[in-house]
Amino acid sequence: MEHQPIFQLTHDVIDWLLDSDPALEWQVRKELLCEPAKEYEEVRRRVPYEGWGKQVLDSQLADGSWAGAAFNQVRSSTSHALTLLYLLGADPSDPRVQASVKAVRENVRWADDPRFAGNPFFEGEIEPCINGAVATAAIYLKQDVSTLIRKLLKAQKSDGGWNCDEDSQVGSFNSTIAVLEALLAFERSNGEERIVREARVRGEEYLLSRKLFKHLNGETIPHDNWSKPLGRPAFTSLGFPTWWHYDILRGLEYFRKAGRSDPRQHDALQLLRDKQQPDGRWLNEVVYDAGELLDFGEIEGKPNKWITFKAAVVLTPREDNPLV
Numbered sequence: 616m617e618h619q620p621i622f623q624l625t626h627d628v629i630d631w632l633l634d635s636d637p638a639l640e641w642q643v644r645k646e647l648l649c650e651p652a653k654e655y656e657e658v659r660r661r662v663p664y665e666g667w668g669k670q671v672l673d674s675q676l677a678d679g680s681w682a683g684a685a686f687n688q689v690r691s692s693t694s695h696a697l698t699l700l701y702l703l704g705a706d707p708s709d710p711r712v713q714a715s716v717k718a719v720r721e722n723v724r725w726a727d728d729p730r731f732a733g734n735p736f737f738e739g740e741i742e743p744c745i746n747g748a749v750a751t752a753a754i755y756l757k758q759d760v761s762t763l764i765r766k767l768l769k770a771q772k773s774d775g776g777w778n779c780d781e782d783s784q785v786g787s788f789n790s791t792i793a794v795l796e797a798l799l800a801f802e803r804s805n806g807e808e809r810i811v812r813e814a815r816v817r818g819e820e821y822l823l824s825r826k827l828f829k830h831l832n833g834e835t836i837p838h839d840n841w842s843k844p845l846g847r848p849a850f851t852s853l854g855f856p857t858w859w860h861y862d863i864l865r866g867l868e869y870f871r872k873a874g875r876s877d878p879r880q881h882d883a884l885q886l887l888r889d890k891q892q893p894d895g896r897w898l899n900e901v902v903y904d905a906g907e908l909l910d911f912g913e914i915e916g917k918p919n920k921w922i923t924f925k926a927a928v929v930l931t932p933r934e935d936n937p938l939v
Contacts, residue, residue, distance in 0.1 A: 636666040638703035679718030691907040697752040744779040747793030754800040775817035788861040827883035852900040855921040876937035
């Protein structure tokens with residue numbers, strides 16, 4: 616990759632990021648400021664009891680679920696709540712978090728389809744995009760996902776990707792990133808397993824061969840069949856939270872965590888650099904329906920703290936960041 620100037624955020628942008636909910640503040644202190652654990656963990660301990668984290672946990676029903684469902688389309692379900700706890704970095708060892716997850720494990724079941732109705736929550740359903748998200752959050756929350764991982768491995772397409780469309784014979788960006796995140800988290804938690812690593816590498820090649828946002832022929836994909844934000848090219852508009860949607864930032868964030876640098880990431884990295892505004896921030900370019908569970912206050916076209924934080928982590932040179 617060609618030489619790029621050393622990336623860094625101004626003090627003003629750092630201060631803007633720190634002036635946040637504890638869930639974002641502690642991650643900024645850890646990932647961007649590289650503070651000692653005792654400093655950022657003090658902030659992290661507040662997550663289940665203040666702000667966004669408290670709001671999510673307070674919304675859990677007496678039956679252990681959120682919105683009475685393992686999954687729903689309005690992003691207020693148990694699956695979405697646990698994804699939020701993962702994104703917010705709620706400490707899995709916190710007593711309140713543990714009690715919440717225990718209630719899910721013991722009580723929540725999948726419904727709506729006879730092929731998986733009655734499955735315990737952490738055994739998942741059949742769609743790999745949903746199972747991938749469930750597995751990633753579950754691994755973070757220290758739950759057994761062995762059944763989910765077997766399902767994900769079995770669902771891989773011949774081209775290396777995954778697809779929630781059962782009739783499709785090819786992968787999709789959206790499903791593939793969800794599964795890759797889960798497989799990487801599983802390896803980090805359980806140790807490397809050959810069959811998991813081989814599947815993950817094939818999945819990485821699916822994204823890399825398409826340069827993280829293009830067709831195999833090198834042309835930018837004009838639209839995503841499942842999401843068309845104002846006619847803009849697919850996968851290049853940044854949003855948070857992404858839920859099941861893929862974008863280049865999510866892809867690059869995965870490869871940073873996976874420790875893999877490849878020349879085929881170059882175009883996506885350059886595009887991410889080009890999206891930084893003159894004031895050092897990144898904009899929220901697409902707002903996916905936040906649902907009823909939690910409102911991050913996303914406004915399309917306005918600076919976004921989460922996106923700025925994640926982009927800065929991807930672009931900041933560190934020993935554990937192979938991308939730059």
